[in-house]
Amino acid sequence: MSGEAVRFEPGEAFARRMDAEDPLRSFREEFLFPVHGDGHELYLLGNSLGLQPRKAKEYVLAAMEDWARLGVDGHFKGSPPWMEFHVPLGEQMARVVGARPEEVVVMNTLTVNLHLMMVSFYRPTPERSKILMEASAFPSDQYAVAAQVRHHGYAPERTVIPLAPRPGEETLRHEDILEALERHGKEIALVLLGNVNYLTGQAFDMAAITRAAHRQGCRVGFDLAHAAGNLKLSLHEDGPDFAVWCSYKYLNGGPGALGGVFIHERHLRDASLHRLPGWWGNDRRTRFQMKPDFEPAPGAEGWVLSNPPIIQMAALRASLELFDRATMPALRAKSEKLTGYLEFLIDRLPEGFVRSLTPRDPGQRGAHLSLRFTKDPQRMLETLRAEGIHCDFRYPDIIRAAPVPLYNSFLDVHRFVSVLERYARG
Structure with a gap:
């Protein structure tokens, strides 16, 4: 073709x-493919749960064998060693979403990552507290936003600005998103959109929305649950402050698979950003010195909380190799x-x-x-x-x-x- x-x-x-x-x-x-009769299903549900790559089982069993054979030494002698297992996955994932390797990390699940990113990038003030998002955003995003708003002492019904289609229409008009930014921009702390709406399938112009929001002084984040592995993304060039996504849909990482996080490089060394630190986010050079003070790892890895689940990463590895090839x-x-x-x-x-x-x-x-x-x-x-x-x-x-x-x-x-x-x- x-x-x-x-x-x-x-x-x-x-x-x-x-x-x-x-x-x-x-x-x-x-x-x-799932079985149907003597054959297999015609599967059109990769937007909900991607199919299992043939190599996923092989890689998962190899990780299990390393655990059985090596015990804790699998961290340094596994194939690959568990201490570095996440590094190539982050590099592969960065190629999928159009980012630089240091801007991407594979960790947690989507809603957990959304909460972690809002700790860093939703910092409301009395003058600028609003969040602009789709009225039809996926429920987990709405729950997370409402919880974060309440955590800061604000009422969601007065703080969240829901973007809805015009009467009689099914999808949002791009000009209406830009108009909402122009009208409310000075009171918006965060713009949070699903880059592809889960219900309608509408994809938004990430670069244009980011530019318009930044002109108003807003921070910008995207939920890429239905975009990662689906659209050709350019996160670094488009310039949102952060993005989060899951990997069990188009990325075929398996049910409940680890998610991904993008943090633009302009924020990676910003010590003023709030975050919820964890031991595995500490700089690798001093991590095992067990110091009481947190020294963030350079790059998005500095937002990681805990050591990564190797079995899940092994399954995801099988799919990301296919994305690299394709x-x-x-x-x-x-x-x-x-x-x-x-x-x-x-x-x-x-x-x-x-x-x-x-x-x-x-x-x-x-x-x-x-x-x-x-x-x-x-x-x-x-x-x-x-x-x-x-x-x-x-x-x-x-x-x-x-x-x-x-x-x-x-x-x-x-x-x-x-x-x-x-x-x-x-």
Whole structure:
């Protein structure tokens, strides 16, 4: 497949031809698919939980064997040694999100990391205490923000500025985000957005929002749960103050896998930043001297609290190796074609049966489409599962489908929409 625009065609032969020409087609064999009957599922849920890389089990068992064979000496004699296990993962993750290695660390889970980042970057004053965020942000983000606001003695209902679409619209307009920054900027302490909204699939212009917020003196953070491993990101160049993400969705790290943190390099040596320190965030050169005073490690590693869970990191290692091989530019190019093909086929379904909430502009979305159905969507979801097709449902009438470029094919997309068409006409 070239980088040129593709003229989509409806038949199965087109899907097979696209798969045959796909330079990333071999990566599908690197993953394990859930079983359905005598075959495997058509899995379109990588936006919720990514599939298991084949090498994950091998790497996890190798770490378990090092533990059994070496005990505590695995920290220095493991393969690789546990003391340094996280270092290459951070470097690989930095390439995925477009950052410098010292700006990224793999640690904790997303909401824990969001709280830790808000300790550092949400420092409200009576004049500047507000937080600007999406009205439809993922619930954990809303809970975390409300808790942080209350911790500082403010009331969330008066402090959080929720961004909502205009009446009758499903997604936010970019100009409305900028207008809110212009209108409230001098009282906003933090702008916190999900770079891809989990419900609608809308992606925001991170660079433009960051520039506009910084002009107003606001700090800026992004939740990349649905963006990391999905979009081609440029965190260092775009310049937000921080970002957090999970690695169990597009990054295939496994259920409850470790998250990631980005802290822009301009903050890495700022001693005035508040943080919740932990022993593993202490400078490696003095960590084992057991001094009572905290000396932060240089870079984002200085925000780490505890020694990393090696078993989880071993599973994540298997996926990040695949991202290094595939590269984000190539994955994003395929993703735009896959999602565009899905949209093309959805548009051909009977009128009034389904409507996509996700922006049609590829630059404003990732891999998934949020589809609103009019014909008993829960029953239709049961029909899809009976056919071995796995999507997810969001109350009351939305089905999200995510053709993931690492392991989904054009034939997957064609088969999915063929089942929808039978249901619509049945």
